[in-house]
Amino acid sequence: xxxxxxxxxPVTAVLDASSRWLPARLxxxxxxxxxxxxxxxxxxxxxxxxxxAAGGKRLRPLLVLLCxxxxxxxxxxxxxxxxxxxHMATLVHDDVLDDAPLRRGLPTVAATAGRDRxxxxxxxxxxxxFALLAAHGDAGAIALLSRASVALARGELAQRGDxxxxxxxxxxxxxxxxxxxxxxFECACLLGHDTxxxxxxxxEIGLAFQLLDDVLDVSGPPERTGKARGTDLLDGxxxxxxxxxxxxxxxxxxxxxxxxxxxxxxxxxxxxxxTGALERVRTRALQMVTAAKQKLNETQFDAEQKHLLELVADxxxxxxx
Amino acid sequence: xxxxxxxxxPVTAVLDASSRWLPARLxxxxxxxxxxxxxxxxxxxxxxxxxxAAGGKRLRPLLVLLCxxxxxxxxxxxxxxxxxxxHMATLVHDDVLDDAPLRRGLPTVAATAGRDRxxxxxxxxxxxxFALLAAHGDAGAIALLSRASVALARGELAQRGDxxxxxxxxxxxxxxxxxxxxxxFECACLLGHDTxxxxxxxxEIGLAFQLLDDVLDVSGPPERTGKARGTDLLDGxxxxxxxxxxxxxxxxxxxxxxxxxxxxxxxxxxxxxxTGALERVRTRALQMVTAAKQKLNETQFDAEQKHLLELVADxxxxxxx
Numbered sequence: 001x002x003x004x005x006x007x008x009x010p011v012t013a014v015l016d017a018s019s020r021w022l023p024a025r026l027x028x029x030x031x032x033x034x035x036x037x038x039x040x041x042x043x044x045x046x047x048x049x050x051x052x053a054a055g056g057k058r059l060r061p062l063l064v065l066l067c068x069x070x071x072x073x074x075x076x077x078x079x080x081x082x083x084x085x086x087h088m089a090t091l092v093h094d095d096v097l098d099d100a101p102l103r104r105g106l107p108t109v110a111a112t113a114g115r116d117r118x119x120x121x122x123x124x125x126x127x128x129x130f131a132l133l134a135a136h137g138d139a140g141a142i143a144l145l146s147r148a149s150v151a152l153a154r155g156e157l158a159q160r161g162d163x164x165x166x167x168x169x170x171x172x173x174x175x176x177x178x179x180x181x182x183x184x185f186e187c188a189c190l191l192g193h194d195t196x197x198x199x200x201x202x203x204e205i206g207l208a209f210q211l212l213d214d215v216l217d218v219s220g221p222p223e224r225t226g227k228a229r230g231t232d233l234l235d236g237x238x239x240x241x242x243x244x245x246x247x248x249x250x251x252x253x254x255x256x257x258x259x260x261x262x263x264x265x266x267x268x269x270x271x272x273x274x275t276g277a278l279e280r281v282r283t284r285a286l287q288m289v290t291a292a293k294q295k296l297n298e299t300q301f302d303a304e305q306k307h308l309l310e311l312v313a314d315x316x317x318x319x320x321x
Numbered sequence: 322x323x324x325x326x327x328x329x330x331p332v333t334a335v336l337d338a339s340s341r342w343l344p345a346r347l348x349x350x351x352x353x354x355x356x357x358x359x360x361x362x363x364x365x366x367x368x369x370x371x372x373x374a375a376g377g378k379r380l381r382p383l384l385v386l387l388c389x390x391x392x393x394x395x396x397x398x399x400x401x402x403x404x405x406x407x408h409m410a411t412l413v414h415d416d417v418l419d420d421a422p423l424r425r426g427l428p429t430v431a432a433t434a435g436r437d438r439x440x441x442x443x444x445x446x447x448x449x450x451f452a453l454l455a456a457h458g459d460a461g462a463i464a465l466l467s468r469a470s471v472a473l474a475r476g477e478l479a480q481r482g483d484x485x486x487x488x489x490x491x492x493x494x495x496x497x498x499x500x501x502x503x504x505x506f507e508c509a510c511l512l513g514h515d516t517x518x519x520x521x522x523x524x525e526i527g528l529a530f531q532l533l534d535d536v537l538d539v540s541g542p543p544e545r546t547g548k549a550r551g552t553d554l555l556d557g558x559x560x561x562x563x564x565x566x567x568x569x570x571x572x573x574x575x576x577x578x579x580x581x582x583x584x585x586x587x588x589x590x591x592x593x594x595x596t597g598a599l600e601r602v603r604t605r606a607l608q609m610v611t612a613a614k615q616k617l618n619e620t621q622f623d624a625e626q627k628h629l630l631e632l633v634a635d636x637x638x639x640x641x642x
Contacts, residue, residue: 093440116481119414119440124474126444130451131471134464142463143455150452153445160437 014062014311021070022308025077029061032081036128051088051109051121059209059312060087060188063202066308067192069301078132079141079191085129086145087184090152092122103226141191148187155179164236166253170243174207181213182206197298201309204292209316211285214239215278216319218269230265233257240284245277285317335383335632342391343629346398350382353402357449372409372430372442380530380633381408381509384523387629388513390622399453400462400512406450407466408505411473413443424547462512469508476500485557487574491564495528502534503527518619522630525613530637532606535560536599537640539590551586554578561605566598606638 015023037051061080068076094100095108096118110118126149133142158176162168185206189198218241220229232239236257246252255268272278292313296306336344358372382401389397415421416429417439431439447470454463479497483489506527510519539562541550553560557578567573576589593599613634617627 090444093444096440114481116484117478119417120474120477120481123411123414123447124471124478126447127467127470127474130463130467134460134467137460137464139455139458139460139463142451142460143458146448146451146455149448150445153441153448156441157438157445160435160441 014066014308014315022065025065025072025080026058026061028077029058029065029080029084032077032132033084036081036085036125036132051092051125056088058084059316060084060184062312063185063188063309064192066305066312067189067198069193069305072192075136075138075141076192078136078138079145080188082129082133082141082145083148083184083188083191085125085132086149086152089122089125089129090156092118092125094156096122100227100231106226140194144187144190144194148183151179151183155181155183159237162238164238164257166238166242166246166255166257168238168243170240173238173240173243177207177210178203181210185209193299195299197295201292201295201313204288204295205313205316208285208288208292208313211240211281211288212317212319214241215281215285217241218272219278220269228262228266230260230262230269233265233268234260234262240281241272241277244280245272245275248275248277282317289313289317334636335387335629343386346386346393346401347379347382349398350379350386350401350405353398353453354405357402357406357446357453372413372446377409379405380637381405381505383633384506384509384630385513387626387633388510388519390514390626393513396457396459396462397513399457399459400466401509403450403454403462403466404469404505404509404512406446406453407470407473410443410446410450411477413439413446415477417443421548421552427547461515465508465511465515469504472500472504476502476504480558483559485559485578487559487563487567487576487578489559489564491561494559494561494564498528498531499524502531506530514620516620518616522613522616522634525609525616526634526637529606529609529613529634532561532602532609533638533640535562536602536606538562539593540599541590549583549587551581551583551590554586554589555581555583561602562593562598565601566593566596569596569598603638610634610638 015026060083064080064083065072065076068079091103092109095103095110096115100108101111108118109121113121129145130142133145155176155178158172159180162172162176182203183206186199186203189202192198214232216225217227217232217239218229222228233242238257242252249271252268252271260268293310296309299306301309336347381404385401385404386393386397389400412424413430416424416431417436421429422432429439430442434442450466451463454466476497476499479493480501483493483497503524504527507520507523510523513519535553537546538548538553538560539550543549554563559578563573570592573589573592581589614631617630620627622630
């Protein structure tokens with residue numbers, strides 16, 4: 001399995017379109033993230049640093065910086081690094097819970113260092129996020145980020161609580177996604193610029209992002225997503241593609257997810273795709289992005305800033321499509 | 322196995338000796354902790370609330386309140402609740418890593434709700450700690466607590482890295498304890514009153530606390546400690562009693578900890594005890610407490626406040642002795 005391309009489409013598009021300040025600011029975020037992986041001595045540095053270096057889309061830092069604008073300064077860079085640290089902490093913990101072998105096409109911390117060290121690495125990344133903000137007295141940012149972290153944990157718990165329950169309602173699924181994903185995108189925007197419209201924009205594109213993620217889990221291709229098709233199904237996570245597919249093919253609900261193996265999960269993915277559910281969910285995600293972009297008209301941002309945020313919004317649903 | 326007594330000696334002694342403000346303030350901390358377990362809907366509340374209600378010595382909140390003094394006010398109560406939330410988050414995660422069935426004589430979250438939910442419950446308690454402080458703009462407290470949380474995670478990682486290594490040095494063990502336990506006791510004192518002498522007092526009694534904890538793991542009795550003897554050994558955690566015992570009985574180092582079962586672990590506990598190592602480690606802990614109490618003379622505290630802190634210091638090494 002090859003690694004997904006290093007620089008993902010949304011970031012590339014925004015960087016191409018942006019004025020000169022953004023790439024430099026993103027570079028400062030990377031420097032700060034690298035610093036967080038250092039100075040821990042021991043073998044810890046290696047694992048935390050590898051997690052941070054493994055990259056990813058850096059969508060949340062990008063949102064922080066774009067919402068803060070060209071005058072965002074050092075506080076925006078710190079907030080951007082802190083939110084990525086929290087995001088990565090949750091990814092490391094998720095991989096512990098799921099016993100996931102791969103993330104972004106690379107072995108997970110849980111797989112290489114063991115579940116126990118991975119739990120502690122996650123705790124460390126989480127602590128570093130708040131320590132970084134606290135060291136500079138960024139009290140407002142800490143308030144936003146800790147509130148979002150509470151939502152993340154609630155979302156994770158809700159998802160675990162619903163595991164292997166094919167009867168999960170669409171509403172319940174959407175509520176879960178708002179907690180698990182929407183809250184951190186919302187937080188990213190608010191960290192940049194704390195207004196209701198921007199928060200709503202972030203929450204909505206976060207939701208769209210999660211819907212598309214759930215489509216990609218079913219559609220693959222694995223060489224782009226960096227993980228096997230049907231990974232969510234094997235974990236018992238019921239997502240909108242399955243819920244939507246069951247409306248056309250109700251017998252899907254009688255499949256016992258606990259008894260799936262990798263081959264059966266792939267067959268179930270094909271069956272979901274055959275109902276047209278993936279297109280329907282993708283359309284929902286696109287509608288959410290459209291609604292989110294309209295929220296930007298309620299902000300005082302100039303045309304360029306709006307344009308860049310629109311590119312990010314488009315980007316979250318254009319991955320691998 | 323019966324549950325350990327609800328109100329532990331150090332707290333009882335301090336409450337008996339204290340003026341009227343302390344019990345009321347501790348009650349406010351309990352109220353605040355109960356509140357943190359609420360308002361999450363779902364099944365989450367139950368698990369978080371049960372964790373918080375299961376009690377414990379509340380030593381760290383007690384230190385915050387005592388160091389803050391009678392005029393500590395609401396900020397001290399919040400800091401006391403927040404540090405207990407972080408402490409509990411780490412306990413819940415520790416129990417996940419150790420697959421521990423019991424904590425304080427009660428089933429762990431990991432045992433009743435599963436490792437996956439327990440990881441998320443820990444994350445939630447952790448997030449709530451920072452959210453609580455951030456909601457009131459307690460920036461200084463957040464800086465102290467996040468720094469201590471980084472130390473905790475580093476200590477946990479160091480301990481996991483050393484697992485099953487009988488050759489761990491005394492220095493390495495002490496460094497680990499300073500991170501894993503000392504840092505949060507130090508933080509508790511600093512949250513109450515931020516001076517170097519109080520921080521040193523806290524770090525030192527935290528270290529003594531950990532030494533005694535490690536003695537109790539070997540000595541039991543299980544009906545007082547709430548867990549089986551030799552639990553650390555079964556987890557591969559090499560502590561000072563074993564290191565000290567090996568100085569008198571070097572063949573102990575040739576025992577492969579990975580191959581221990583519960584009965585063999587109890588026999589190893591007996592063998593450690595037979596060397597007199599437990600008394601030597603207990604003496605070290607008492608010396609640390611004496612050194613810690615001398616630090617109090619460098620503070621401006623009045624005789625009563627010093628006396629109460631001395632009672633806590635004595636208490637950490639008087640458990641079940």
